[in-house]
Amino acid sequence: MALNHDTRDAQARDGRTVTVLGLESSCDDSAAAIVRRHGDGSVDILADAVIGQNSEHAPFGGVVPEIAARAHAERMDTLAAGVLAEAGLTLADMDAIAATSGPGLIGGVMAALMTAKGLALGADKPLIAVNHLEGHALSARLTHTVEFPYLLLLVSGGHTQLVRVDGVGEMTRMGSTIDDAAGEAFDKTAKVMGLGFPGGPAVEALARTSTDPQRFALPRMLSRDRGCDFSFAGLKTAAKRAFDSLETPTQADKADLAAGVQREIARHLAERAGRAMDIFADSAGENAKGLTLVVAGGVAANGAVRDALELMAGSKGFTLIAPPLKYCTDNAAMIALAGAERFVLGRIDGLDAPARARWPLDETSAAANPASGAGRKGPKA
CATH class of the missing domain: 3.30.420.40 (ATPase, nucleotide binding domain)
Structure with missing residues (x-):
């Protein structure tokens, strides 16, 4: 039982x-x-x-x-x-x-x-x-102190998924990437622009210097899908095409593209997590007290991602909890x-x-x- x-x-x-x-x-x-x-x-x-x-x-x-x-x-x-x-x-x-x-x-x-x-x-x-x-x-x-059950967003170089955590060894997948993980999108974007490895921190650092994060037209992934799955392959391809279209990319060009990619990744993660929060809260019913979203994995160290998730969690009545940065990786x-x-x-x-x-x-x-x-x-x- x-x-x-x-x-x-x-x-x-x-x-x-x-x-x-x-x-x-x-x-x-x-x-x-x-x-x-x-x-x-x-x-x-x-x-x-x-x-x-x-x-x-x-x-x-x-x-x-x-x-x-x-x-x-x-x-x-x-x-x-x-x-x-x-x-x-x-x-x-x-x-x-x-x-x-x-x-x-x-x-x-x-x-x-x-x-x-x-x-x-x-x-x-x-x-x-x-x-x-x-x-x-x-x-x-x-x-x-995080009591069961809670909602988990696991986001890293190899994994991007939303999971309901009911206990140790009792986890139910609510959504997962259908192609690439968020961390891979960060790393591949960094590689295209020659930012080095690991790519995530390099993209984040460069994005902070951007003066126009909306300069490049980048796709909103799964815009017509109302589920909780993720997709980052299209964004990764669009970032490469945008960079390749620049005849002689400047540091400002790279910064704007880095900021744009980071912005879309953060928005996509927050949107899908928001849908999962709605489902999680509905299933909790009258017991919907102390609702918690935990974000873990290497990408959870990204400040823009945390900010987007914090905003979304607050709008849904959830508390966002993330481990200290050294325990995200x-x-x-x-x-x-x-x-x-x-x-x-x-x-x-x-x-x-x-x-x-x-x-x-x-x-x-x-x-x-x-x-x-x-x-x-x-x-x-």
């Missing part, structure tokens, strides 16, 4: 304090963290370390999977040892070892997962295989927290837990209606 929200929250606050080592390596950030989750749901981040790979990938204008996997494999042991030393703890003090088990670049995913398996086996500790997206979904609970603290939440509920994994390139939060919806089509390994979205 399904548990109601009060029962789930009571289970989560069962008085136990658990300490979990988390490891993350799904893309191009190698990370380790130790999180202590208290019985009342509050969280202490005892140690947290992230090593990026921007310099390794910058010459290629994007993440090279083989380079990323090699870097992760070389760093995970040292990172795990480093956060244990920083926290003044040993593996014996851990209640469990958590690691990203997917989705992501499979070579990278394997680095954290195999390291965690080795540590769990050697220290005789439980292993928690964490869905990286669930880490993002729960990341706001690192620093805020990939990190291991969110993986450790997701591991702790699962451990408290008794959700332990075996040492045969697989690394997964694709792992949707709502597997039922993804299988029945894959928003981005299906590939050899299953639904892409």
